[in-house]
Amino acid sequence: MRRGRSGYTAPAGSLLRALLRASETPGLPAPYLVFFEIVRPRGLTRPPGRPDTAAVPRSEETWVDGLRARGGAGYTEDVADLRDYLQRTLAKGFNQKLTAQDLDDLTQESLLRIHQKLDTFQGQCRFTTWAATIAVNCALSELRRRRYQHVSLDDAAEQADWSAGDEPTSEAQIEALRRGIKEALTERQREAIEAALGGLPLMELARRQGVSQGAIYKLLHDARRRLKGYLEALGQSGGGMLQETAS
Amino acid sequence: MTAIPRAHEVLRGLLASTREHELDCDRFLELLAPWLDERVDDPALRELLEHHRQQCPECAEEVSILARALGLAPK
Numbered sequence: 550m551r552r553g554r555s556g557y558t559a560p561a562g563s564l565l566r567a568l569l570r571a572s573e574t575p576g577l578p579a580p581y582l583v584f585f586e587i588v589r590p591r592g593l594t595r596p597p598g599r600p601d602t603a604a605v606p607r608s609e610e611t612w613v614d615g616l617r618a619r620g621g622a623g624y625t626e627d628v629a630d631l632r633d634y635l636q637r638t639l640a641k642g643f644n645q646k647l648t649a650q651d652l653d654d655l656t657q658e659s660l661l662r663i664h665q666k667l668d669t670f671q672g673q674c675r676f677t678t679w680a681a682t683i684a685v686n687c688a689l690s691e692l693r694r695r696r697y698q699h700v701s702l703d704d705a706a707e708q709a710d711w712s713a714g715d716e717p718t719s720e721a722q723i724e725a726l727r728r729g730i731k732e733a734l735t736e737r738q739r740e741a742i743e744a745a746l747g748g749l750p751l752m753e754l755a756r757r758q759g760v761s762q763g764a765i766y767k768l769l770h771d772a773r774r775r776l777k778g779y780l781e782a783l784g785q786s787g788g789g790m791l792q793e794t795a796s
Numbered sequence: 797m798t799a800i801p802r803a804h805e806v807l808r809g810l811l812a813s814t815r816e817h818e819l820d821c822d823r824f825l826e827l828l829a830p831w832l833d834e835r836v837d838d839p840a841l842r843e844l845l846e847h848h849r850q851q852c853p854e855c856a857e858e859v860s861i862l863a864r865a866l867g868l869a870p871k
Contacts, residue, residue, distance in 0.1 A: 642865030674829040678866065682829045685861050689854075709803040723804045746803040750854050751821065763822025766852065773814040780811070 612676040616667060628660070634677060635659050635684045642685055655691060659684035690752055697753045702740050705747035725783060726776075733779035738772035745769060810851060819848040824855050832862060 607615070615627035636656045639647060647655065663683050670679055697705075711723060730739055741754055751769070755762045819827075824845060830836050831845050849856050863870050 638865045642861040644864070674833040674835055678833050679829040681862060681865055682825065682832070682858075685858055685865065686825060689858060689861070708800055710800055711803050713804075714802050726804055726807055742807075746800075746806060748800040751852070752854055761822050762825075762854075763820035766818075766820040766822075770814070770818055770820070773811055774816070776807075777811050777814055 607676070609670075609672050609676040613667060613670055616664065631663070631680065632656060632660055635663075635680065638681045639684055639688055642681075643688070647688075651692075655688040656684070658691065659687045662687050690756075693750045693753050694756060697749055700749060702744045702749070702754075705745075705749035706740075706743035708747035709743060725780060729776045729779040729783075733775045734772050738768060738775070741765060741768055742772050742776075813847070813851060815847070818851065819844045821848075821852060821855055824848045824852070825858075828855075828859070828862070832859075832866065832868060 612627070612631075615621070615623050616631065618624055636652060639655055639659070640652055659680075663680050666683060670676065711727065713720060713723060730742060734742065744754060745751060751765045752762050755765045758765070827836060827841070827845060831842070836842050836845065849859055860870065862868070
C-alpha cells in the first residue's frame with residue numbers, strides 16, 4: 550500500500566507489484582532503477598507540514614533540472630509535486646470517472662514515461678502542459694488497450710455500419726465506396742480502414758502492428774488518397790460523393 | 797463498441813477533406829503542447845494542426861480531455 554501526503558491510500562497496481570518483486574533481483578536494469586526512484590513509497594510521502602509546492606509556479610528549467618537531479622535535495626519534492634499535478638490533471642481531464650486504482654496506476658505510468666522522455670522536452674511550451682499531454686496520451690493508450698484488446702480486426706470490421714440510414718445517399722454510392730475499398734486499396738490498407746470504420750482506435754492498430762500511431766495514420770491517409778482517386782475516376786466526385794459534409 | 801457512426805458518412809467526410817499533405821498523429825502529438833499553450837506562431841502550421849484534429853477523432857478526444865484538464869477553452 551502506498552500513502553500519499555494527502556492521506557490518500559491506494560493498493561499498488563499489478564505493474565508496480567511486479568516491478569517491486571523484480572526489484573529484489575540483483576543487477577536490475579537502469580530503467581527499472583529510475584522507476585523505483587520515482588515511485589518508491591518513501592518518495593511519495595511528503596514530510597508532515599510541508600506546503601503544497603505544486604501550487605508554486607516553477608520555471609521550465611527548474612522542473613527539468615529538478616527531475617534530472619536524482620539524489621538531489623529537492624528531487625523527492627519535485628517528483629511528489631509532479632505526481633500530485635498529474636493525478637489532478639488526469640482526474641479532471643477524465644471527468645473524475647477513473648477509479649482510484651486506475652488513477653493511481655495511470656499516474657505512476659505517466660511519471661515513468663515523463664522521466665523517460667525528459668531529454669526530449671525542448672522548452673517550446675510550459676513543462677506542465679508537456680507533462681499533461683504525455684499523461685493523457687499514456688492514460689488513453691492504456692484505457693483503449695483494455696477496451697479493445699479482445700476485438701480482432703475482423704470483428705471490428707463487422708461492426709462497421711454500412712446502412713444508408715436517413716442520409717440521402719444512394720445504395721449505389723455506398724456500393725461504390727465499398728467496391729473502392731476492395732479494389733483500390735492494398736490488403737493492409739483495406740484491413741486498417743475497415744477496422745477503423747468499425748471503431749477500432751488507430752492507437753490500438755498501431756500497438757498490434759508494433760508501429761507508431763503516426764504510421765497507421767499515414768497508412769490510412771494513403772488509403773484515403775487512393776480511394777479518392779478511384780472514386781474520381783468513376784465520376785463519383787460530381788455526384789456529391791466527395792463534397793464536404795457538415796460536422 | 798456501440799454507437800459507431802455510419803461508415804459511409806464517416807468515410808465520405810474524411811475523403812472530402814483529404815489533402816495531399818497532412819500532419820500525422822506523431823507530429824500532431826509533438827506539437828500538441830505548444831499548440832495548447834498558443835506558442836505555435838506559424839499560421840499554416842496551426843491550420844494543419846486544426847485539420848488533423850478534424851480528421852482524427854482520437855487526437856480530437858485527446859485535445860478535448862486536455863482542454864478540460866488544463867481549463868482551456870475547447871478547441
